[in-house]
Amino acid sequence: MRQIPAPLALLLCAWLATPAVQARQHADHAHAHTHASGHAHGAGDAFPDPASATAPEGLLIRDCWIRAMPAGLPSAAYFRMENTGDKPLTLHAARSPVFGHAMLHTSQGGGMKTLPSLPIPVGGALDFSPRGNHVMLEQPSRPPQPGETLPLSFWFGGSLVATADCAVKPAGTLQ
Numbered sequence: 001m002r003q004i005p006a007p008l009a010l011l012l013c014a015w016l017a018t019p020a021v022q023a024r025q026h027a028d029h030a031h032a033h034t035h036a037s038g039h040a041h042g043a044g045d046a047f048p049d050p051a052s053a054t055a056p057e058g059l060l061i062r063d064c065w066i067r068a069m070p071a072g073l074p075s076a077a078y079f080r081m082e083n084t085g086d087k088p089l090t091l092h093a094a095r096s097p098v099f100g101h102a103m104l105h106t107s108q109g110g111g112m113k114t115l116p117s118l119p120i121p122v123g124g125a126l127d128f129s130p131r132g133n134h135v136m137l138e139q140p141s142r143p144p145q146p147g148e149t150l151p152l153s154f155w156f157g158g159s160l161v162a163t164a165d166c167a168v169k170p171a172g173t174l175q
């Protein structure tokens, strides 16, 4: 398995995230850890097959996009998620068919930290945007091309999975 060398990963972290804007961190995320720690990222085996999963009722995913990075480099996905249903939801993990590794990250102090899970209360929303929360996408099987659309699936525990179509945008997109 190909790994991004730590100095390069840190460089990308610094580029994707500026220290000036710090993401709000929920108290539940106190055990978030640094990018470099060698733990099992994401939900692994628990993530159900999106094809046989159930979509969480009332969950909306808006404006999902993925940054197109050159061959082999990690990328990131951004979006807004709204819980318009009548049950609280918790986002546990993301998965992409194009990237071998997808992690929920937040930018913090010029680096990045992994978020184990994110609650979305009834009527609440999550914003994943440059310099804040993002889905880190590593181990691309091919470079994403600006203009194409790629699916990104989100796991909410049990068999609850929502899949969004994400527009691939040029590397310099700031939004």
Ligand SMILES: [Cu+2]
Residues within 6 Å of the ligand: 105, 106, 112, 134, 135, 136
């Ligand atoms: Cu990241």
